[in-house]
Amino acid sequence: MGISTVLKWIATCILFLSSSLMAADELITKADPEAGKLRSVICIGCHGLNGEGKEAVNGQPAFPRIAGQVQSYLIKSVNDYKNDRRNDPMMAAIAKGLSETDIVNLAAFYSSK
Numbered sequence: 001m002g003i004s005t006v007l008k009w010i011a012t013c014i015l016f017l018s019s020s021l022m023a024a025d026e027l028i029t030k031a032d033p034e035a036g037k038l039r040s041v042i043c044i045g046c047h048g049l050n051g052e053g054k055e056a057v058n059g060q061p062a063f064p065r066i067a068g069q070v071q072s073y074l075i076k077s078v079n080d081y082k083n084d085r086r087n088d089p090m091m092a093a094i095a096k097g098l099s100e101t102d103i104v105n106l107a108a109f110y111s112s113k
Contacts, residue, residue: 036109
């Protein structure tokens, strides 16, 4: 592979990544925390009414606090479950049923807590 081919490949990767980041930033900018609050009913059973999390009790699992987390972290985490990069059967099942808009809105809601 010649140097010009490598440079073209690098330039293409940079262009793809920058356009992907701009698209993600645009989604975050358009996020609707109120829509996220409405959609959050699917999260309440494990993460609590406002994302405060739940301690382990009587052999039941603990569920992490998601309230106040950074919005981009929440988006990445849910997408990682959705795309099988993180492993938890319950989260994967829920994440696979969420649209990108749902995920961004949920992240906006929980990050505002």
